[in-house]
Amino acid sequence: MATLDLITLTQILIAGALTGTLYAPLTLGFNIIYRSSRVVNFAQGELLLIGAYVAYTFTVLVASNLIIGLMLAIIATGLVGPLIERAVLRPLLARPVFAAILVTIGLGISLQGTSQLIWGVTPLAAPVSFPAEPIRIGPIILPSVSVYSALVSTILVSVLLLFYQKTKLGLSMRAAGEDQALAMALGVNVRTVIATAWTISAVSSTVAGVLLSGVFGFVSYYLLFVALRVYVAAIVGGLDSVGGAILGSILIGVGESIGGLLEPSVGPGFRDAFPLLLALIVMMIRPYGLLGTERIERI
Amino acid sequence: MLRLTNIEITYDPFIVVIRGLSLQVPRGQIVALLGSNGAGKSTTLKSISGVIAAERGRVTRGTIEFEGERIDNLSADKVAKLGILHVMEGRRIFRELTVLENLKVGLSDDDISTAFDFFPRLKELKDLRAGYLSGGEQQMLAIARALLGRPKVMLLDEPSLGLAPSIINELFKTIRRINEEGNITILLAEQNAIKALEIADYAYVLENGRIMLDGQSQDIMRNRDVQEFLMGLGESGRKSFREVKAYKRRKRWLS
Numbered sequence: 001m002a003t004l005d006l007i008t009l010t011q012i013l014i015a016g017a018l019t020g021t022l023y024a025p026l027t028l029g030f031n032i033i034y035r036s037s038r039v040v041n042f043a044q045g046e047l048l049l050i051g052a053y054v055a056y057t058f059t060v061l062v063a064s065n066l067i068i069g070l071m072l073a074i075i076a077t078g079l080v081g082p083l084i085e086r087a088v089l090r091p092l093l094a095r096p097v098f099a100a101i102l103v104t105i106g107l108g109i110s111l112q113g114t115s116q117l118i119w120g121v122t123p124l125a126a127p128v129s130f131p132a133e134p135i136r137i138g139p140i141i142l143p144s145v146s147v148y149s150a151l152v153s154t155i156l157v158s159v160l161l162l163f164y165q166k167t168k169l170g171l172s173m174r175a176a177g178e179d180q181a182l183a184m185a186l187g188v189n190v191r192t193v194i195a196t197a198w199t200i201s202a203v204s205s206t207v208a209g210v211l212l213s214g215v216f217g218f219v220s221y222y223l224l225f226v227a228l229r230v231y232v233a234a235i236v237g238g239l240d241s242v243g244g245a246i247l248g249s250i251l252i253g254v255g256e257s258i259g260g261l262l263e264p265s266v267g268p269g270f271r272d273a274f275p276l277l278l279a280l281i282v283m284m285i286r287p288y289g290l291l292g293t294e295r296i297e298r299i
Numbered sequence: 300m301l302r303l304t305n306i307e308i309t310y311d312p313f314i315v316v317i318r319g320l321s322l323q324v325p326r327g328q329i330v331a332l333l334g335s336n337g338a339g340k341s342t343t344l345k346s347i348s349g350v351i352a353a354e355r356g357r358v359t360r361g362t363i364e365f366e367g368e369r370i371d372n373l374s375a376d377k378v379a380k381l382g383i384l385h386v387m388e389g390r391r392i393f394r395e396l397t398v399l400e401n402l403k404v405g406l407s408d409d410d411i412s413t414a415f416d417f418f419p420r421l422k423e424l425k426d427l428r429a430g431y432l433s434g435g436e437q438q439m440l441a442i443a444r445a446l447l448g449r450p451k452v453m454l455l456d457e458p459s460l461g462l463a464p465s466i467i468n469e470l471f472k473t474i475r476r477i478n479e480e481g482n483i484t485i486l487l488a489e490q491n492a493i494k495a496l497e498i499a500d501y502a503y504v505l506e507n508g509r510i511m512l513d514g515q516s517q518d519i520m521r522n523r524d525v526q527e528f529l530m531g532l533g534e535s536g537r538k539s540f541r542e543v544k545a546y547k548r549r550k551r552w553l554s
């Protein structure tokens with residue numbers, strides 16, 4: 001501890017932040033569903049799991065070309081959106097969101113079951129393996145997967161921000177998130193809005209699944225536990241903010257890094273506990289999350 | 300152009316709120332739907348625009364036709380696309396979005412200057428989050444937004460609610476202008492009978508989910524019972540049409 005020099009510290013912070021970007025696509029997926037319908041999606045981890053399995057199927061079993069395999073996987077998981085909207089969520093349109101939130105719990109359980117039925121319980125090969133050789137930037141050494149994930153997350157965020165700010169559908173999504181009945185009365189097709197949100201979410205979760213399984217080297221439902229961090233990341237960042245999703249993910253990543261560093265002196269499990277502690281502190285200071293918009297309450 | 304024939308509206312599961320209601324809104328007119336609290340004005344408008352589904356309500360009998368097409372129990376976004384826009388009660392706006400973003404949601408003209416022609420005040424406020432607007436400004440925004448959808452019919456639900464008299468006057472003048480210059484047919488639900496009758500061509504009086512009376516605005520305005528029950532004039536102490544024999548044998552609508 002005493003010999004912790006500046007370079008090591010920087011290294012740990014940067015590595016932590018980059019680990020955070022690994023979670024970011026999943027957090028964004030969670031965020032977009034919340035934002036378009038105020039539904040807290042408890043099946044987010046399962047979307048990641050299914051995404052990883054589907055990516056496995058297409059890259060390892062179907063296509064010999066990695067890029068084509070990934071493309072096919074993304075198209076396939078993209079179809080999940082309309083499917084879930086039609087089958088599960090449409091009857092709950094413009095009803096209290098609580099019902100829809102409960103439904104996502106059921107959805108998660110059935111997706112889990114389905115995935116075990118199709119792909120079994122033994123771990124399968126990761127669809128993409130990242131070069132073992134770390135990337136060096138000056139004195140800083142970083143795992144190659146983190147660099148990829150940072151890149152992917154940056155692209156995802158930019159696209160989403162443009163989508164929200166510049167497109168009609170993005171605006172419809174924000175509007176429907178606030179008041180579905182009102183959006184419908186103005187001619188917004190809320191069914192399309194929700195299907196789109198789930199599609200983006202599923203695709204984004206698949207990206208996360210590919211990255212994370214790459215880190216672990218296998219696909220199995222252990223990935224579900226990783227996904228739990230995302231709920232914390234999303235809440236800390238601010239549920240309705242794209243930037244917040246990223247910031248929250250990074251905060252969790254950095255928290256894990258620091259927690260891991262302190263674990264030997266504090267005790268086992270601190271690596272996982274420390275991010276939660278950080279989250280708690282943030283929430284006390286900013287109840288809407290780091291970048292979450294404060295509800296306007298006028299009386 | 301908009302015709303409701305003997306409709307019955309039921310909220311889930313068996314709460315019948317409107318019974319055998321018929322009314323029509325001819326093209327180009329302002330038709331007022333008057334009645335006190337709980338009469339069923341909002342329910343009627345919601346059943347036309349389809350938003351009633353969000354409250355587990357539906358039209359269980361009768362028909363709603365718009366330009367010859369059945370629209371009862373059609374989903375709200377489809378009704379909107381046919382040209383009927385509903386400005387809901389209580390100044391429903393997207394509070395987290397800016398005024399400008401509010402104006403662009405849903406069916407919306409690319410040219411939003413029309414909104415500012417009718418409501419110049421909104422132009423100064425366009426970058427403010429709508430939740431921060433005053434009540435009157437929010438009501439203007441709600442109407443302006445519907446206006447940009449270029450509706451054939453606008454359903455206005457108690458635009459005067461909670462606004463100061465001077466603002467109400469201004470607002471009702473604008474509603475008249477929207478009708479005349481914008482060439483938009485209006486069905487106006489109001490408790491404020493005096494104001495509504497001033498701008499309406501025709502009026503229906505609703506009580507307990509039934510139409511008690513209807514006629515040209517001038518006639519309704521002169522009606523002693525309307526003056527008493529809806530305008531608070533007169534002193535007999537009677538409070539509803541039901542107590543008045545003349546309306547018990549209310550005329551059956553010929554559809």
Ligand SMILES: Nc1ncnc2c1ncn2[C@@H]1O[C@H](COP(=O)(O)OP(=O)(O)OP(=O)(O)O)[C@@H](O)[C@H]1O
Binds near residue numbers: 311334336337490
């Ligand atoms: N979602 C609902 N479920 C059950 N009953 C309802 C529902 N909404 C309204 N009602 C009932 O329907 C009746 C008519 O309500 P409505 O809102 O249409 O009245 P209103 O004429 O608009 O009154 P106000 O002037 O107070 O707005 C009321 O008795 C009300 O209790």
Ligand SMILES: [Mg+2]
Binds near residue numbers: 457
């Ligand atoms: Mg009402």
